[in-house]
Amino acid sequence: MRKNNLFALLMTVLFLSSSMLAGCTGQGKNQEEKGTGSYPEKPINMIIAFTAGGSSDAQARIMQKYWNKYVKQPWLFSYKAGDGGAIGFAEIAKASKDGYTIGGINVPHIVLQPLQGAQYKPEEFAYIAQVVTDPQVLVVKKGSKFKNVNEVVEFARANPGKLKVGIVGTFTGCHIALLDFQDKAGIQVDQVVYKGATDQNVALLGGELDVMMGNYNDVMRGLDQMTILGIATPERYKSLPEVPTLTEQGYNVVSDIRRGFVAPKGIPEANLTFLRKVFKKMAADPDYIKEMEEAGQPQEYLDGPAFEKYVMEQQKQAERLLMKFHLI
Secondary structure, three states, X not given: OHHHHHHHHHHHHHHHHHHHHHHHHHHHHHHHHHOOXXXXXXXXXXXXXXXXXXXXXXXXXXXXXXXXXXXXXXXXXXXXXXXXXXXXXXXXXXXXXXXXEEEXXXXXXXXXXXXXXXXXXXXXXXXXXXXXXXXEEEEEEOOOOOOOHHHHHHHHHHOOOOOEXXXXXXXXXXXXXXXXXXXXHOOOOEEEEEOOHHHHHHHXXXXXXXEEEEEHHHHXXXXXXXXXXXXXXXXXXXXXXXXXXXXXXXXXXXXXXXXXXXXXXXXXXXXXXXXXXXXHHHHHOHHHHHHHHHOOOOEEEEEHHHHHHHHHHHHHHHXXXXXXXXXX
């Protein structure tokens, strides 16, 4: 009887011990998924290289909501605007390599700016993820005499330097897209440079321009007054299935603005791996995808290594075009 009691007591202790261990193990798994383990142990500084309220900030604020869903420690936003984003990008590159400073970047900005002497290089970043692809589009005012891209090219070839094409800034995404289009089409145009997309759109609608090269996200709300003749994507864009690509019209131009997130190169590998896993979860969250679509943010995820590979390919492409047009 005594032996039976002792055996029963021993089994009870073993059961309770295994239950507690299972509970602890389950709790540890939960914490790992929510990021409350050894990293991050404090808030993470999020550098935005543009002003508060802009497209880059709006997109990062959406992501912040889903970061908070998976990670206990919040982001602390820090705005380092100026010089087309170059100031903020340099701040990210030069930040402490402990994993507690990350930031948003734009491509091709981070490729083009170093060619003009910016205080950072694309190789100085640890790439976490790409989250947005905003394709370039060739646009005319509704009622334009140009009904397709070939008509634009024919006019430009017959009238070298007469076609007025609007772009936002030089050494920018739309500038590179226009140079590539000129190169592939064999045309000369009159490039008209504006400070921002709003100015560019107003100029097109006011008749100052024949066509413009711009970001889809900057023109999508004005499509009742504009017509997109061609889009610089490899295949037809799902949001614009009726719009032919530039490539299918005979001009192999693929160009866009991409947004992503990076850390300074050299952060601990475990921290970088954690960041990449969390961003992948956020990018796959159905609520996040829905919210990005509702905000007009053309979301498209690439993991860190794939994003880095794309950036380095764009660096070579930009150098080739800028050298061909004697701009560097």
